[in-house]
Every structure is written in C-alpha cells, then in structure tokens.
Amino acid sequence: MEPYDDENDSLSDMDEEDDVEDINDYHYGGYHKVEIGEVFNKKYIVKTKLGWGHFSTVWLVEFQNNGKVEQGALKVVRSAQKYTETARDEIEILKTISNNDPLKKCYCLHLIDSFQHRGLNGIHMCIVTEVGGSNLLSLIKLYHYHGIPLEITKEISRQVLVALNYLHNKCSLIHTDLKPENVLLNFVIDHNHIKRRNQVPPANNIKVMLADFGNANWIEKRFTNDIQTRQYRCPEVMLGLHWGCPADVWSHACMIFELLTGDFLFAPKQTTHYSKVEDHFAQFIELLGPIPRNMIDNSPYKRKYFTNDYGLKKIPNNQLSYWPLDMVLRDKYKFSEHDSKQISSLLLPMLDYNELTRASAAQCLTHSWFN
Numbered sequence: 001m002e003p004y005d006d007e008n009d010s011l012s013d014m015d016e017e018d019d020v021e022d023i024n025d026y027h028y029g030g031y032h033k034v035e036i037g038e039v040f041n042k043k044y045i046v047k048t049k050l051g052w053g054h055f056s057t058v059w060l061v062e063f064q065n066n067g068k069v070e071q072g073a074l075k076v077v078r079s080a081q082k083y084t085e086t087a088r089d090e091i092e093i094l095k096t097i098s099n100n101d102p103l104k105k106c107y108c109l110h111l112i113d114s115f116q117h118r119g120l121n122g123i124h125m126c127i128v129t130e131v132g133g134s135n136l137l138s139l140i141k142l143y144h145y146h147g148i149p150l151e152i153t154k155e156i157s158r159q160v161l162v163a164l165n166y167l168h169n170k171c172s173l174i175h176t177d178l179k180p181e182n183v184l185l186n187f188v189i190d191h192n193h194i195k196r197r198n199q200v201p202p203a204n205n206i207k208v209m210l211a212d213f214g215n216a217n218w219i220e221k222r223f224t225n226d227i228q229t230r231q232y233r234c235p236e237v238m239l240g241l242h243w244g245c246p247a248d249v250w251s252h253a254c255m256i257f258e259l260l261t262g263d264f265l266f267a268p269k270q271t272t273h274y275s276k277v278e279d280h281f282a283q284f285i286e287l288l289g290p291i292p293r294n295m296i297d298n299s300p301y302k303r304k305y306f307t308n309d310y311g312l313k314k315i316p317n318n319q320l321s322y323w324p325l326d327m328v329l330r331d332k333y334k335f336s337e338h339d340s341k342q343i344s345s346l347l348l349p350m351l352d353y354n355e356l357t358r359a360s361a362a363q364c365l366t367h368s369w370f371n
C-alpha cells in the first residue's frame with residue numbers, strides 16, 4: 001500500500017452540508033430510486049427515509065418476524081461495482097460484529113439481513129440493520145454546542161469504550177471513523193420540540209449504538225491508509241506510520257472532549273502560510289507537547305513538514321502557545337479543578353502520541369471517572 005499523503009484531502013474530509021443526495025447520482029451504477037411502500041426481498045416494506053451517504057440511501061422498513069412487526073434500517077447501495085464490493089466487505093464486518101455478540105451487549109449496530117435488489121439502475125446490494133435514533137452530533141446541537149451534561153457524557157463515553165474494546169479484541173476490527181455522527185442514540189431528537197431537553201432520558205436509560213462500519217478495517221487486512229475524519233485523525237496516520245486499534249482510541253478522546261465542551265479538540269485550518277496538516281501538528285504540540293523525534297524520523301513526510309531540529313517548517317516554535325488540557329478545561333470551559341484533573345487524566349493517556357503506549361479501550365474502562 002502507498003503511504004497515505006495527508007495533503008490529498010479525502011472523501012471523509014469534504015464538507016457534507018447538503019440535506020439530500022445529488023439527484024444526478026440517480027443513473028445506471030448510481031442510487032436506486034426507492035419508493036415509499038416499495039417491497040424489498042419480498043418482506044421489507046419501505047416506510048420513510050432515514051438518511052443518505054456517498055454510497056447509499058437509507059430507509060426505515062417494517063417486516064414480519066414470527067408474527068410480529070419489526071423495524072429495520074435498509075441501506076440500498078449504489079450499483080456500480082466498486083460500491084458493491086465495498087458493501088460486501090461491510091456485510092462481512094457486520095456479520096462478524098453480530099455473530100460474536102448474540103446477547104447484544106456490545107453497543108454496536110447489528111446486521112439483520114443482506115441481499116441484492118435488481119432495479120432500473122442496476123443490481124444493488126442491500127443491507128438491513130437495526131434502527132438507531134439520532135446521532136451524537138444532534139445531541140451536541142441540542143445543547144447548543146456548549147457541552148452535554150457530565151453524567152450523560154460519562155455514560156455515553158463508557159458505552160463507546162465497551163464497543164471499541166469489543167471490536168478490537170473480539171472482532172479484530174478497527175472502526176477508523178469514530179466521530180459523533182457515527183454513534184446513534186436510542187431516542188430521536190426533534191429540534192422543533194418546545195421542551196427540547198425533555199427529550200433526553202436520564203443517563204441510565206441512554207443506550208448508544210456504534211454505527212457506520214463502511215470504513216472499518218480488519219487488524220490483519222487494511223483496505224486503505226486514508227482513514228479517519230480530519231478532526232479525529234491521529235498523529236501516526238498523519239505521519240504515514242503504522243496504525244491500528246489505538247487510532248480509534250485517539251478519535252474517542254477527541255469525541256469525549258467534544259461531548260463535554262461542544263467544541264472540536266482539534267480544528268485545523270489552512271491559511272496562506274501553512275496547510276491544514278501543519279496547523280493540525282501545531283495544535284497537537286500546543287496541547288500535548290513536542291511530537292516524539294523517533295516518530296518524525298520514521299515518517300515519510302519528515303522533510304515535507306519538519307526542520308532538522310524537529311520543529312515545524314512553516315510554524316516556528318515561538319509562534320506556538322502551550323495550553324495543557326487540564327488548564328483548558330478549567331480556564332476556558334469552567335470545569336471545577338477536580339473535574340478538569342480527572343477528565344484530563346482519562347484523556348491524556350488516550351492522546352499518547354505513541355500508539356504502543358497509548359491507553360487501550362479496556363484500560364480506559366478502569367478509570368475512576370466511570371465509577
């Protein structure tokens with residue numbers, strides 16, 4: 001595999017502001033035109049649209065199971081061969097996740113069925129999974145990007161750690177795109193509701209489902225090095241080094257911070273003087289201190305971004321302002337001294353530059369924050 005050059009901004013990096021899929025993608029090899037009431041595989045009746053992505057449109061379906069009406073999320077994938085192949089990989093991954101978790105204790109979305117559907121635009125892979133509610137981004141918005149209450153954040157963070165530990169250790173899978181959009185809740189948030197926050201159940205009634213395994217990789221078989229959405233991307237991926245399960249832990253630390261504060265932990269921006277990648281490295285250094293020299297030495301991008309004495313070429317050290325995480329939490333986000341210390345003692349080991357010494361999901365679960 002080619003080392004991944006982070007300068008080539010990927011699909012996962014593009015802005016997704018559109019509310020609906022592009023109608024120009026309804027052609028041979030593209031999306032299937034799904035109708036409300038349409039029946040798939042003689043059993044799944046389409047009720048409403050749940051969403052769409054680059055690969056598919058997703059629909060709420062109802063079906064009979066042992067005389068009971070049940071619901072599922074039907075993902076109808078574009079019919080071109082590359083999408084069909086990606087869907088086959090996703091189905092294998094979902095099967096592994098579902099088969100190893102018969103009691104549904106692992107906070108991961110389960111597969112219900114998969115089949116092919118012949119339509120006017122070709123043959124489409126179809127994936128039926130459990131239905132989730134709103135995603136965590138919607139919850140972050142509900143709290144006006146000012147942070148979700150501590151007890152709720154804690155419970156959600158813990159459940160995601162259980163999901164990651166399960167994926168990494170039982171399934172040999174790396175999610176590689178952990179972010180708030182990809183974690184679904186067990187309730188739906190209506191942003192037009194009058195008493196909006198009453199829609200959120202108490203922490204002990206919240207259950208999340210880790211979703212979107214379309215980008216997941218097997219530990220032993222990587223599909224690509226072009227992984228993770230920018231803000232959640234770990235240093236080893238940016239440096240073109242080996243990456244594995246610890247990449248998900250890094251993303252989760254970024255996500256926990258975002259749940260707590262409503263802000264991205266790292267929000268790199270391009271300027272006329274330097275690229276997004278360089279700004280991202282600068283933000284790492286400001287929060288976490290210098291990047292280990294051996295990582296820079298091993299990076300295929302060493303000469304592109306770094307000087308001989310391991311500084312950033314385009315952003316000199318004297319332009320960086322250091323601000324450690326516990327102080328950010330206390331001074332900028334007004335957490336108590338105690339909470340700031342405790343939260344940073346959870347997050348800093350998850351943000352260890354070195355993937356080999358970075359905390360694992362299992363280790364994080366033993367942290368006193370979760371007691």
Ligand code: ATP
Pocket residue numbers: 050051052053054055056057058073075109129130131132133184211212214
């Ligand atoms: P991407 O461009 O993100 O790779 P994709 O085509 O692989 O997209 P998904 O991200 O899996 O598709 O799903 C698209 C959207 O459909 C999601 O953002 C979500 O809004 C909705 N969705 C998917 N699966 C479910 C589900 N199980 N329950 C509820 N909504 C879902």
Ligand code: MG
Pocket residue numbers: 053212
């Ligand atoms: Mg998606």
